[in-house]
Amino acid sequence: MNKTVDWAALRKDFPILDQKVHGKPLVYFDNAATSQKPCAVIDALVHYYEHDNANVHRGIHELSNRATNAFEAARTRAAKFINAKSADEIIFVRGTTEGINLVASSWGTKNLKPGDVILLTEMEHHSNLVPWQLLAQKTGAKISYLPVTGDEGLLDLSKLDSLLTKQVKIFSMVHISNSLGTLNPVAELCARARELGIVTLVDGAQSAGHLPVDVQAIGCDFFAFSGHKICGPTGIGVLWGRQEILDAMPPYQGGGEMILTVGYDKTEFKHAPHRFEAGTPDISGPIGLHAAMDYLDAIGRENIWRHDQELAQYTYEKLSALRDVRLFGPKLNSANRAGLVSFLLKDVHAHDVVTLADQAGVALRGGHHCTQPLMHKLGVESTARASFYFYNTKAEVDRFVEVVKEIQKFFGQ
Amino acid sequence: MFDDVNDLYQQVILDHCKQPRNFHEMPDATRMAQGHNPLCGDNLKLFLTLDGDIIKDASFVGSGCCISKASASLLTDNIKGKTKAEAEKTFEQVRDMITTGVVNGDVGKLAVFAGVHKYPARVKCAILSWHALIGALKGEAKPVSTENEQT
Numbered sequence: 001m002n003k004t005v006d007w008a009a010l011r012k013d014f015p016i017l018d019q020k021v022h023g024k025p026l027v028y029f030d031n032a033a034t035s036q037k038p039c040a041v042i043d044a045l046v047h048y049y050e051h052d053n054a055n056v057h058r059g060i061h062e063l064s065n066r067a068t069n070a071f072e073a074a075r076t077r078a079a080k081f082i083n084a085k086s087a088d089e090i091i092f093v094r095g096t097t098e099g100i101n102l103v104a105s106s107w108g109t110k111n112l113k114p115g116d117v118i119l120l121t122e123m124e125h126h127s128n129l130v131p132w133q134l135l136a137q138k139t140g141a142k143i144s145y146l147p148v149t150g151d152e153g154l155l156d157l158s159k160l161d162s163l164l165t166k167q168v169k170i171f172s173m174v175h176i177s178n179s180l181g182t183l184n185p186v187a188e189l190c191a192r193a194r195e196l197g198i199v200t201l202v203d204g205a206q207s208a209g210h211l212p213v214d215v216q217a218i219g220c221d222f223f224a225f226s227g228h229k230i231c232g233p234t235g236i237g238v239l240w241g242r243q244e245i246l247d248a249m250p251p252y253q254g255g256g257e258m259i260l261t262v263g264y265d266k267t268e269f270k271h272a273p274h275r276f277e278a279g280t281p282d283i284s285g286p287i288g289l290h291a292a293m294d295y296l297d298a299i300g301r302e303n304i305w306r307h308d309q310e311l312a313q314y315t316y317e318k319l320s321a322l323r324d325v326r327l328f329g330p331k332l333n334s335a336n337r338a339g340l341v342s343f344l345l346k347d348v349h350a351h352d353v354v355t356l357a358d359q360a361g362v363a364l365r366g367g368h369h370c371t372q373p374l375m376h377k378l379g380v381e382s383t384a385r386a387s388f389y390f391y392n393t394k395a396e397v398d399r400f401v402e403v404v405k406e407i408q409k410f411f412g413q
Numbered sequence: 414m415f416d417d418v419n420d421l422y423q424q425v426i427l428d429h430c431k432q433p434r435n436f437h438e439m440p441d442a443t444r445m446a447q448g449h450n451p452l453c454g455d456n457l458k459l460f461l462t463l464d465g466d467i468i469k470d471a472s473f474v475g476s477g478c479c480i481s482k483a484s485a486s487l488l489t490d491n492i493k494g495k496t497k498a499e500a501e502k503t504f505e506q507v508r509d510m511i512t513t514g515v516v517n518g519d520v521g522k523l524a525v526f527a528g529v530h531k532y533p534a535r536v537k538c539a540i541l542s543w544h545a546l547i548g549a550l551k552g553e554a555k556p557v558s559t560e561n562e563q564t
């Protein structure tokens with residue numbers, strides 16, 4: 001582990017981790033679902049509601065000014081977090097799902113026609129599948145998929161040339177797979193798409209808080225992420241889009257805040273990002289997210305990435321030493337493996353694994369991880385998943401592996 | 414390590430999940446229903462052979478967790494020879510027991526599922542095959558889902 005970061009001290013910033021579950025110390029390994037929140041984020045929310053709460057943008061009084069300043073400061077901070085050119089490219093949404101829906105609904109409805117193709121990958125979360133299916137039904141466009149190579153969970157790049165046809169108008173891809181832990185070569189994929197004038201979207205739900213993200217270096221047109229997976233509150237997320245694309249997109253929802261003038265017959269809309277933020281927004285959300293982004297960057301996301309990768313490698317190594325364990329995602333020592341490990345025990349259903357692990361204080365996730373088509377492709381209904389963050393430790397992994405062995409014993413293997 | 418889960422994973426349940434009874438297709442079944450649990454992707458097919466009002470035979474196939482498999486296995490054992498009305502009554506007893514832990518009347522071996530109510534996330538697993546049974550008795554063509562179960 002990196003010597004310059006005191007990981008044990010950071011863990012103390014998370015009051016929730018210091019508790020027992022079913023009489024055993026909590027081991028929280030469900031970070032891909034949602035992360036825990038440090039005091040810095042909780043305090044920022046409390047401070048806002050205790051001192052600055054007011055509605056934003058239209059107010060003239062002091063509290064409204066403070067709330068507006070804090071809200072817009074969060075936008076500027078989010079731009080810096082992913083190296084966007086300007087804060088005007090940052091749209092606050094409820095999360096990654098809403099970000100993708102916004103693009104599908106606004107950009108997609110305007111730009112797609114029958115015969116066009118939406119290119120996705122086989123490892124997409126339902127949030128990067130269903131909005132496109134709805135759009136395809138509405139516009140007559142078709143969806144094609146870049147295949148995944150079995151349990152190892154890599155994208156089959158040899159199929160890329162034949163799939164990147166003239167008909168493809170948008171290529172939407174996940175940065176890190178939530179069910180396999182694969183880190184995809186998004187910069188390479190976006191570069192190939194750009195040569196053909198194809199618009200690209202990167203689903204950053206699992207990446208934004210786990211490794212340094214530079215949207216200009218990735219070269220995508222849209223990037224979406226969720227606050228709650230990166231130590232921020234639930235209900236807030238970010239959609240980033242290139243200014244010129246955003247300015248050419250019709251509004252997503254109509255209402256207050258997003259207009260210049262409204263008449264009974266005709267309305268003029270603000271420019272991006274306000275055009276896409278109708279109604280009173282989530283104000284405390286961006287403020288909490290601001291604190292989360294400051295917190296993560298004080299640690300350094302390159303350090304977090306190294307820490308999480310080490311834990312995942314360690315876990316993979318320990319689990320592969322056991323008999324009757326099927327592991328998913330990139331192999332040991334692959335640089336493409338992010339901080340999570342999906343697995344199955346022979347003849348034991350993932351839900352039974354998760355129920356028993358819970359009794360031992362270990363919080364895992366079991367199920368299809370909102371990637372049902374991928375599960376079908378791999379020939380399973382579900383997997384169990386341990387997903388890590390920087391406050392997790394090797395000692396916790398050791399405990400988890402002991403619990404897995406006991407689960408195998410319990411089911412008589 | 415797992416002493417506390419014995420009320421969920423009772424010996425009878427472990428036995429039926431490892432060696433499910435009546436676990437096969439039934440080509441000459443007169444009724445069939447599919448059960449689906451969207452939460453975990455579990456799927457099962459339940460087959461019945463009705464002779465008038467009597468359930469002469471029952472079997473199932475599918476994949477699922479220990480609880481759902483054991484539940485389907487014990488269900489098929491339990492309902493053989495029952496009338497439709499008796500099976501429906503058993504469904505109601507089992508549903509109440511699984512959701513509240515209270516056993517009304519004699520449910521025989523099925524009483525091993527009384528502990529499931531303490532594990533809200535697992536109630537749907539235990540009740541899936543019973544919904545499929547009601548679907549099969551009604552002759553429903555659409556797969557039944559646990560999605561509307563109040564837990």
